[in-house]
Amino acid sequence: MASILRFRKLCYVEPVKCSSLGFESFETPKISKKDENIVSNVEAVLEKKRRRRKEPKEWKCVDCCCWMIGYMCTTWWLLLFLYHCLPVTLPGFQVPESPGAKLRKEGLSAMHPVVLVPGIVTGGLELWEGRPCADGLFRKRLWGGSFAEIFKRPLCWLEHLSLDNETGLDPPGIRVRAVPGLVAADYFAPGYFVWAVLIENLARIGYEGKNLHMAAYDWRLSFQNTEVRDQSLSRLKSKIELMVVTNDYKKVVVVPHSMGVLYFLHFLKWVEAPSPMGGGGGPGWCSKHIKSIMNIGPTFLGVPKAVSNIFSAEGKDVAFARAMAPGVLDSEILRLQTLEHVMRVCRTWDSVMSLVPKGGEAIWGNMDWSPEEGCDCDSTKKKYLQSSLSGQSHDTNSSDGKLGFQVEEPVRYGRIISFGKETSQIPSSKLPTLDSKEFSRASTHLKSNSSCGDVWTEYDEMSRESIRTVAENKVYTARTLLDLLRSVAPKMMQRADAHFSHGIAENLDDPKYSHYKYWSNPLETKLPDAPDMEIYCLYGVGIPTERSYVYKLSPSNRCSSIPFRIDSSVDGSDSGCLKSGVYFVDGDETVPVLSAGFMCAKGWRGRSRFNPSGIATYIREYQHKPPASLLEGRGLESGAHVDIMGNVALIEDIMRVAAGTTGAEIGGDRIYSDILRMSERISLRL
Amino acid sequence: MLRRRKASEAEKKSNSQIPKEIESRDDDDDDKKVTKKKERKSKKKWSCVDSCCWFIGCICSIWWFLLFLYNWMPASFPQYVTEAITGPLPDPPGVKLQKEGLTAKHPVVFVPGIVTGGLELWEGHHCADGLFRKRLWGGTFGEVYKRPLCWVEHMSLDNETGMDPSGIRVRPVTGLVAADYFAPGYFVWAVLIANLARIGYEEKTMYMAAYDWRISFHNTEVRDQTLSRIKSNIELMVATNGGKKVVVIPHSMGVLYFLHFMKWVESPTPEGGGGGSDWCAKHIKAVMNIGGPFLGVPKAVSGLFSAEAKDIAVARAIAPGVLDSDVFRLQTLQHVMKMTRTWDSTMSMIPKGGDTIWGGFDWSPEESYECNPKPKNNDTQIAVQNGSGSLGSQTKSTHYGRIISFGKDVAKEHSSMIETMDFRGAVKGNNLANKTCRDVWTEYHDMGLGGIKAVADYKVYTAGSLVDLLHFVAPKMMKRGGAHFSYGIAENLDDPKYDHYKYWSNPLETKLPDAPDMEIYSMYGVGIPTERAYVYKLTPAADCYIPFQIDTSVEDEYEGSCLKGGVFSVDGDETVPVLSAGFMCAKGWRGKTRFNPSGIHTYIREYDHAPPGNLLEGRGTQSGAHVDIMGNFALIEDIIRIAAGATGEDLGGDQIHSDIFKWSEKINLQL
Structure with a gap:
């Protein structure tokens, strides 16, 4: 604004030059015309000037700003008004028919009640009791919604979202609870839909409302603790029973x-277990109340992302951001220490531990072997493979690809964490073999640095030596990972070991498996x-997904910084699966x-030992297609x-099943990825 | 500002000759003057639009500034201010009792009442596109202003069944949010x-x-x-x-x-x-x-009978044209009436127990009540008042039993003086079937002039005859209501007929x-005047209007009267006596x-x-x-x-x- 004014002044001063410069194209002709007038009779202007001198009003900077703001506001309101006046559907813009409308025309109607179970992070949390710093936030959302409080009082916010580090329950004086009802997870933030x-x-x-239920729970707690503190499991049981009764004994579809x-x-395990520890529903409860379970993006065997999250509070995105702007996230100026704070809070959330990869080396691969090793990360080739999937050429094609890779050294996905690029690739025989048990013992020396107390991460309690031992051990597979985590975060793992287990059961009839800590591990429970x-199993494919990491030690040895980080400088070859220190594999961006x-x-x-009654399973994969245009928002496919x-395809599948169709009728399996081949390679006793 | 001005001067000095000449004529003025002059120049272009913009800008900036201050203010700040002005506030009961352990x-x-619970849309007609799972009732009521007819259509129920109209599903909001606030800032629970x-x-x-x-x-x-x-x-x-x-x-x-x-x-x-x-x-x-x-509450009767209560009646008296105007096709009251008459629940609040509870022509339990809000603080005084008042009040005791009466005189006169014509047998003419009123359906159109006159001729309605009156003026609604509610007093509670659900919400026809x-x-x-009985009159133009309305011109002369604006009041909480x-x-x-x-x-x-x-x-x-x-x-x-x-x-x-x-x-x- 000010520059325009100055320009006008200049024009006035040298009008001829300005007009010759073609200034009219910028300003309205009215102004330049006026300028010319002024030039032609300067004297008159001077006279006028004297007259105007009496007027006290002046076009001041403040006025300019006000004018500017007023102008913008008015325009904005006008646009807003027009937008509101707009008919909801523009005649020219053809919205594709929603699956709901389509299936309604087919004559489908609500049949089975539907239960939605939200995942981690997406559910809202609200405050019921807090410290003085959180005054006025009673029953306001701390998590989900606009997240306004993070910016206003970040430390207060972190304090209220943390759980107690010993018990994994509420800290004294703070009660943060899950938002109930459909609003809990319909939108995560305004405009960002989840359910x-x-x-709709x-x-x-x-x-x-009467046949659609959102089973909201506090996703920070371990699963059993949601029952202990909030009776969430009992509520879910009672809700399902009620919905079955009030809907003519139609079983529920769980999503x-x-x-x-x-x-x-x-x-599922809790409800059939006897009463003190379980829900006391009796062995027939599930078959009486549940028609089908439609798992979306299931994390049955865990996700590698959880490891990097616990280990160094970073995923692919954070690592990348750090590489771009090295100073920002690490800066101790302003006492930000963002990552450390995040890490401290996340480590009090037991539920994160449920996502650590399960099944050890048998599932996730060891030093030299992994089920996905033949997979190709190049998306173009991948598409070609898919298009030929239906044809007979599939077999030869894939074996060709395999051959080509064998020469090029397969990616060793089994090494979920390796220190340095070299170690992630060389054959295992050249690796220094250190027994994992050794370093966990070594870490008992306490490094007492009291100045770092305010940002507590358990790394403070590790000595330099033990950190070095961790790094020297070079390579961690899914099995040794757990030992690693136990050594870097002993308190967290102590809580977690009481609530989760990550192994594979030898004998499922062993009475120890009736303990609740095994219930969320599909490899240690029977259906x-x-x-x-x-x-x-409904999930997306076709997006590179984090599978293993190349780590390095943090350069600086400041007390409270996280000593390890992803080495984002490491890149593989063009078509390789290694990018910025992360090995990728096929998946839905989060879950492989x-x-x-x-x-x-x-x-x-x-009929396997994990599924003794032979429950039918179906795989429905959805090939990822990025949204074609901005208008599509986050995409329909x-x-x-x-x-x-x-x-759209996923929604249609869910609706058909909810309206009473069986899995065979919607087309059985629908597979784009190499999941069957990968599964073949895993030798698991069934 | 100053710096910028100087900069422009410098620029100007460096690259301009002509202005120098201009200035030379204006000997005592230097460069600064010139720039000022220019600014005045630009001020000349300050048109009406500009000043409007300036004004809006000012307001917005101030508003944002205040908003900003408000947001960064510590949450306890308003309390400080209040305490500074009114003295220390008592602890809220929660805090007090928490301290007690x-x-x-x-x-x-919690069981919320009528009106206070939120309702949201689950399925609607075309006009309600984009309102899926938005609140139609409660919250900001934004839709009422944007698309009033659409809103009325969606809030109405089917007139025959009392359930959803086809293609519309409006459902209650669940959870504590259903009724914690009725509108933003207006708390309920x-x-x-x-x-x-x-x-x-x-x-x-x-x-x-x-x-x-x-x-x-x-x-x-x-x-x-x-x-x-x-x-x-x-x-x-x-x-x-x-x-x-x-x-x-x-x-x-x-x-x-x-x-x-x-x-x-x-x-x-x-x-x-x-x-x-x-x-x-x-x-x-x-x-x-x-x-x-x-x-029950007498307010429910006036609501059903003429879609008005004390507040609306007053508004109508002050601005006679607005609520009744046919211009703009508003017909607000008629629309409201049409909508509320499809709501079965309002009939649960029609006075129950008939004349036994609410009083007859010449008798009512509250008849000695003094409306003058003077000393009714403690029981002793009331007892004294009773002793003396019962004699004196005989002269001016209010006939609360006559819940609806046509004309002030009728409301006051002794029962023997009132001639009533039985309306029940009156023929309902179809002569009023005016097609233009069809879109605003109220059952009054089916009644005919004869019916309306018969209602007015009956003059006085007590709680007992009210139910008959409503049956007469709104047969469809009362047919639904009769299947779901009952307003009597049980003779014998063990009668098996009382197992029917229609008696369950009447405390006089059920056992605990x-x-x-x-x-x-x-x-x-207690301590607020509450509507108890009404004085009605016929609406002058009985075409598309609701034929009856409260006669707001009726007032009592003497101080402490319970009659104000055509409404007799009694002690209560403003709604429930x-x-x-x-x-x-x-x-x-x-x-x-x-x-x-x-x-x-x-x-x-x-x-x-x-x-x-x-x-x-x-x-x-x-x-x-x-x-x-x-x-x-x-x-x-x-x-x-x-x-x-x-x-x-x-x-x-x-x-x-x-x-x-x-x-x-x-x-x-x-x-």
């Missing part, structure tokens, strides 16, 4: 997403005796195909972990 | 919830029994299975809280709804909930009714459950009666209305008004104490400010 699209489509065929899958697995039930699909593809397929909830 | 014990169930949370209550121990308050009580179960949900939720809460029974807190119409629930839950399965005859004894500790219209340990509280505000709120607990259920065979304890807790001292207090912490009482500290404290395990005796038993016991005495009801 909203699915809910279900409503089209007649669903409403869990992400970590909700594990939560519901836990529920309930419900032969009519159906289990679906292996974790999402293995149980449905092999572990539970047919997305395969990404959360965006898949807006995938 | 009370903690959450019994789970709490929020204060109580916040105080309960102080002593440890949270989502798992508090339950808002939200229901669709438009449909009849039985239909909430048929359509939404709301009663089953409440039953299941109460059972769950009792089970997960170590077998502690629940404390139920119904408000307004929720009182009747919960009365219905208690009968429903113990009735056998096809029609009832099948909970067995001891369900209430096992699951309910206390029912704390707030402002309960046990015996067999639960001797249960407690029933009646908590209500004391008689309706207190009678059952004062007499009908007191001790072991036929309505209360197991002798459930009843307590009356009255809260004398004290208007907020100043604006800073908002709606007041000692209010007795029907909804504002939910913020009354004394009431909240009582509730919290009970929820934390106290009994009615611990609270101090009855707490009476009004004449409720005297009035109850006058009512001759077989117990």
